[in-house]
Amino acid sequence: MADAGIRTNKKDQSIRKILNAALLVFATQGYDGARIDAIARKAGVNKAMIYYRIGNKRALYQAVIHDIYQDRAAHLRREIQSKATPEEKLTTYIASVAAIMDAHPHFTRIMIREMVSGWTNFGPAIFEEVCVTVKIVQEILDEGVEKGLFSKTEPLAIHTMVTGSLILNHLTQPVRSQLMAALNPSAPPSDTSGFNRLVPQVQRLVIAALRPEADI
């Protein structure tokens, strides 16, 4: 019924507002630094609402992660499957990971915090979802090896280099200009153009690294 639909929507709206606010706050402040109060205020709901709808702080945190992680992997796989050659797929993978980071900077931060904390807050469900991402790389590499385009390489190593570079690039954004200004005081203050080209650089490097003739 329309009535029920409206009701459900109302509920879902609250949950959505909470999850969005929580994502933002957890990302910027970290789990321990985040204040339930701040999340509620930012969500525009009463603090008790969070407990009513979701539960305690930890449950909220996991809900946030689950909520946003959900379709990452699916989206990534879709993007890649639209490409023909392993090289294209790998290139797309790198661009997609970077795009996801750009599109969901908060999520990226949360993920890194999790890594640093030793993955203590992720439930096993999330761990699996991480695996899926690496598996996508594995599939691409396997296909490349089969077709004689790539040398046999550890997918986790590729994933590490790609993601690591992009993450650090992403993370250093806020201090980028300061750093660059400190490094060469003569240059125009906000020329960070060199950086937005990190993605093609990474793409090129990785492809080069996988060339069969490249003896490791």
Added chain:
Amino acid sequence: MADAGIRTNKKDQSIRKILNAALLVFATQGYDGARIDAIARKAGVNKAMIYYRIGNKRALYQAVIHDIYQDRAAHLRREIQSKATPEEKLTTYIASVAAIMDAHPHFTRIMIREMVSGWTNFGPAIFEEVCVTVKIVQEILDEGVEKGLFSKTEPLAIHTMVTGSLILNHLTQPVRSQLMAALNPSAPPSDTSGFNRLVPQVQRLVIAALRPEADI
């Protein structure tokens, strides 16, 4: 006087114990997650001692970073200066960064946390110390360009890729074996050998990326 010496020693001992404990706790729990109580306990000193010797939580945090960062830059520079060619220097730089991460995992974690937090806790003094590291890269690259060995490249880009890869490699250590087991269940459980070879791979890649003929 001997007396003063003993006093100073005792004092220094306390400070050292505190800083070591704080490093550990800050690294594993993060700034907000760290408890002064826990640090004091781990240091084997009274909680008030920390305030007496060092100051409040933030001061302690910055002391920890300052304490441990200092050596880093100096050590790095020394290592590098012992090498002759820019290539060797760059190779050494990469190996050294990796070695530092291995030797001081706690520090590495703190640094990443700082990045994720938007560098809010670093005092300006610390910021400068970060610059020093990038400057070392800059010097190497400048020398390489001068000698016609490297193409002109953004030092921060190189630093990002090197450090990013190594960091992620370092961070994923705890879940490495789980991940690998999940990826290829057939393989022997603890074969992480492929990973300790990440350093030479990064070295080779970066050198290749800097070749003058490499059009970007």
Added chain:
Amino acid sequence: MADAGIRTNKKDQSIRKILNAALLVFATQGYDGARIDAIARKAGVNKAMIYYRIGNKRALYQAVIHDIYQDRAAHLRREIQSKATPEEKLTTYIASVAAIMDAHPHFTRIMIREMVSGWTNFGPAIFEEVCVTVKIVQEILDEGVEKGLFSKTEPLAIHTMVTGSLILNHLTQPVRSQLMAALNPSAPPSDTSGFNRLVPQVQRLVIAALRPEADI
């Protein structure tokens, strides 16, 4: 009208479910420990229903007491009036009090909680109902004294001993077997038969205590 009848029935059903659930929860958790939520859940009605039908927590509590106490006094009086002699009446009184406790253990618990709390939650209406019970004892004793069977005794004293004994007997039920096992470990584990005979013991004792020749 039939319609009104159905409505009233439905309404009464809700009220009944609420009062029953509330009795249970108040009895086991106490007034402060009882949660409106728990009562609603146990009653199978919405939480708001309680406020709609009965009122706030205190009103609910008093409704529970009123609801269940009413029967008690009326039932007790009926039982006793069916007996001829004061001795029989007193004996019946004791047996009835015990039976009521057995039949309505939750109510018993609530009453005791009230006593311990200094009778703060009872409204004056409830207080009167307590009086009625003691008045029943008073009437029996007065009749006995009139007929020369009992010595003049404080009805409240008799009430206290009878009810006190039976109450404690009732309350210690849950730990009875544990206690007895602890006291004589040799005996068969669940022989609590001695206890169900507390009623005749109390009856005999009280009758004896009221003998006119018994000098106090």
Added chain:
Amino acid sequence: MADAGIRTNKKDQSIRKILNAALLVFATQGYDGARIDAIARKAGVNKAMIYYRIGNKRALYQAVIHDIYQDRAAHLRREIQSKATPEEKLTTYIASVAAIMDAHPHFTRIMIREMVSGWTNFGPAIFEEVCVTVKIVQEILDEGVEKGLFSKTEPLAIHTMVTGSLILNHLTQPVRSQLMAALNPSAPPSDTSGFNRLVPQVQRLVIAALRPEADI
């Protein structure tokens, strides 16, 4: 050293103040009704002090019970052992139980609340202490039976009647005068003298009940 003694005293003083206040508040308000805030205020210490010294609410509650229960049993046993005959011992037992209730009304209330709650808060240590009390009765009865003075009776039954009567007497104190006024409006308002004689009445009754010729 004197120094340490003073320090320890200071700590103990705080603990004592807390436990005393907690006893009072728990007794009057019950576990759920008691507010940590109220306890702290009554104790004249900071709220955090309670957590620092003792722990959370439940720990405080158990500390209170343990603290006060401790020497009850010992005290009782001492009183009784000073008497010669089983009758005297039993009489003393009854008087002592009543005296303890009078001297520690708060504790008595807590105990009863515990009974009503099904002994859920008592730790096993406390349970044992309850046993000890009943064991004291058991010893008296055994001695009486041996000497041919008492008929063989369940000690728990005697304990139940004695304690039950005294408890109810104790509990009804606050409403006593109101109740009596309601029962016989003609009598002088505050003549509760008949009640303070409940102890001898109980003593007489119990002794009578245990006479060997009394067939149960």
Added chain:
DNA sequence: CATGAATGAGAATTCATTCAT
């Protein structure tokens, strides 16, 4: 130099109660 005692200012969590439909 060192520390055990103490606390104020918050933070998480709960719960009776009301609102809107």
Added chain:
DNA sequence: TATGAATGAATTCTCATTCAT
């Protein structure tokens, strides 16, 4: 009549920090 949604006002608990010795 009935209920799911929502919340304000506590309440428990924590933690960085200071005090007194």
